[in-house]
Amino acid sequence: MAKLFTLKKTERLKSRKQTEQLFREGKRFTLTPFRIYYLFNNDKNIVLQFGAGVSSKIFKKAVDRNRVKRLIREAYRLQKISLQEKLAEKNIQLNLFFIYTGNELPVYKEVFDKTGKVLEKLLLIAGEQK
């Protein structure tokens, strides 16, 4: 039985090429502190790949950027399972990128709630896919 709350290298969006493709061709929506980019594709083995980013213009200190990215990653790690299962069920793949657009350092609880809502929305979108 594989562990549920993992977030390994393979589950992260790593390739520069894939990321550029995601920003170029992917769809997006905004949910207050986040802007989400997502793109469905069919040619990978990994079901769900994820990345997170923060603008260095908003957060000038590297410490703060790291903090935000870690919070997003943590919230995502704990809540992504249902989306992952749905995608596996439908046999489709999804690339996903979070960008934090808020101006102030977030609290964990807020990030957790919002990430949950984002994932719910993505679950709906995934449900409509064939």
Next chain:
RNA sequence: GCUACAAGCCAGGCUAUCGCAUCUUAUUAAUUUAAGAGGAGGAAAGUCCGGACAGCACAGAGCAAUGCACCGGUGAAUAGCCGGCCUCCGUCUCGCUUUAAGCGAGACGGUGAGAGAGAGUGCCACAGAAAAUAACUACCUCAGCAAUGAGGAAAAGAUGAAAACGUAGGGUAAGAGCCUACGGCCUUUGAUGGUAACAUCAUCGGCGGGUAAACCUUGCAUGCUGAAAUGCCACAUAUAGUAUCGUUUGAGGGCGGCUCGUCCGAGAUACAGGGUAGGCAGCUUGAUUCCCGCAGGUAACUGCGGGAACAGAUAAAUGAUAGCCCACGACAGAAUCCGGCUUACCGGCUUGUAGCUUUU
């Protein structure tokens, strides 16, 4: 015990749950699974200096450019560090003259981009007659009844950050280092001491300011690029097209920039278009850091012996949540690696120095 200063060290802790990258050992068809180990800083920051390392270059000359600028040491090296010299400032002590105050000597602390203003050019706010080869007032001579004019003259005057060596005497129409004595400063030469900067003494010549963090002059030094360096492997391809120039009548390129010179030399440039951007090495143990002992040195630092410690990501790990404790947690996140400098910063600990207080 408290306060101030200086130097050094530390930079919340523990537990639970979930998680991340690396390495090791097992295990597996398989980075599959399991266990274990260690996993950001004193500044990791600014990128301001200096190196290591790598690639390219490694005939040369001139010019330009940049950097540095008292001396010695240290070190791989520096604009760092240590020690010294000098300038200026402050405090204290002593001596002399003495109303105040001033002068000299010494000690301590600080300060200085500390070569050259006697090569040239420029600049010096305000005030002031005048800010550099100075005549406004006052002074002297001459002309004139006078007003005033011509000339001499830097001794006196308000200003200013700075005013044309100081005092005394001679000298003169009045004056002036114009002359003399003493003193001050700069410079030449010599002697002595010191590795040297420099100091002391003698001596020649001189005394019309400051500014080189203004240009500049002098001396010395200096290849460029910077881990997105660079090497290898894999994958993919287009030795295609158009235009211009060119193959000994030499396109173009290298030699840090320019000029010359020199070497290579058959392709070069532009337009439009296509492919790749994955892995491994570099990559972390090194001029390393800390502790102890011995030795050398005023010190920075060095040598020898012993011990301990040291992350390695690559869309980028080192985390999240909860609870408890306390001094209630600042500045802040490695990206090739070191040595410095600078800047940011809540608090704690240790040592030393000074002052105050308490007790014996």
